[in-house]
Amino acid sequence: MFLTQVVQLLYDGLLTVAYPQVCSICYRSVEQRTFGVTCESCWEKTRVFTGDETICWKCGLLLEAAPPPAFRDQVRCGRCEPQFFTAARPIGPYEGALRESVLELKRQPHVPEHVETFLAAVALRPPLNTSTRIVPVPLHEKRRRARGFNQALVLAESGNLLMVGTRVRDNGNWMKMSRAMVDAAALAATAAEKKDAMALEAATDAITVSCMECHRPYRDQGRQMGAPPK
Numbered sequence: 001m002f003l004t005q006v007v008q009l010l011y012d013g014l015l016t017v018a019y020p021q022v023c024s025i026c027y028r029s030v031e032q033r034t035f036g037v038t039c040e041s042c043w044e045k046t047r048v049f050t051g052d053e054t055i056c057w058k059c060g061l062l063l064e065a066a067p068p069p070a071f072r073d074q075v076r077c078g079r080c081e082p083q084f085f086t087a088a089r090p091i092g093p094y095e096g097a098l099r100e101s102v103l104e105l106k107r108q109p110h111v112p113e114h115v116e117t118f119l120a121a122v123a124l125r126p127p128l129n130t131s132t133r134i135v136p137v138p139l140h141e142k143r144r145r146a147r148g149f150n151q152a153l154v155l156a157e158s159g160n161l162l163m164v165g166t167r168v169r170d171n172g173n174w175m176k177m178s179r180a181m182v183d184a185a186a187l188a189a190t191a192a193e194k195k196d197a198m199a200l201e202a203a204t205d206a207i208t209v210s211c212m213e214c215h216r217p218y219r220d221q222g223r224q225m226g227a228p229p230k
């Protein structure tokens, strides 16, 4: 067993004694803090998408249709058309442990590791797997002051999707560059919230630099960043 796992177990044990977390669904004790506010058994009962479901290719809504695999990217629900975004993907339906985790994120600026793992899996599916930047949606100043934090920023910072699961290419340079991008994105979000154009410009430059430095070795085989390889 790795030392970090031992520390984690000890920490979980101590935490259970000091701050017993009661599952917000079944009221039993939550065994590990990686699960957040619900227990392992409630997580097991929570439906999580596998990626094979038929969904609206734009908003991710679960649909009944069963199109041939080649046409999956042409399925639309018809309701999200006027909305200004390219694609959204859910971990699963808004129910059970997922619903509790979303609600908790409005109260506490923390994403449990269990949810991070699901987020990373979703980010690996098309079309999100071709995305190159993570920029949190700014929260209205009034709302941000009332809540004390922007939960989109918390999501972007949460160990980050590039730094968990199978996206990790190595533990050295890859992690360093991913961290640089998260830091730059956080600066951009803060600048956007403060409506500070100069700071936003600097943060955008930092994001661009981190993109270029990472794409060159990891995606473009040493070429300068340009159009993605066909």
Ligand SMILES: [Zn+2]
Pocket: 023, 024, 025, 026, 027, 028, 038, 039, 040, 041, 042
């Ligand atoms: Zn439970």
Ligand SMILES: [Zn+2]
Pocket: 056, 057, 058, 059, 060, 061, 076, 077, 078, 079, 080, 081
């Ligand atoms: Zn839709």
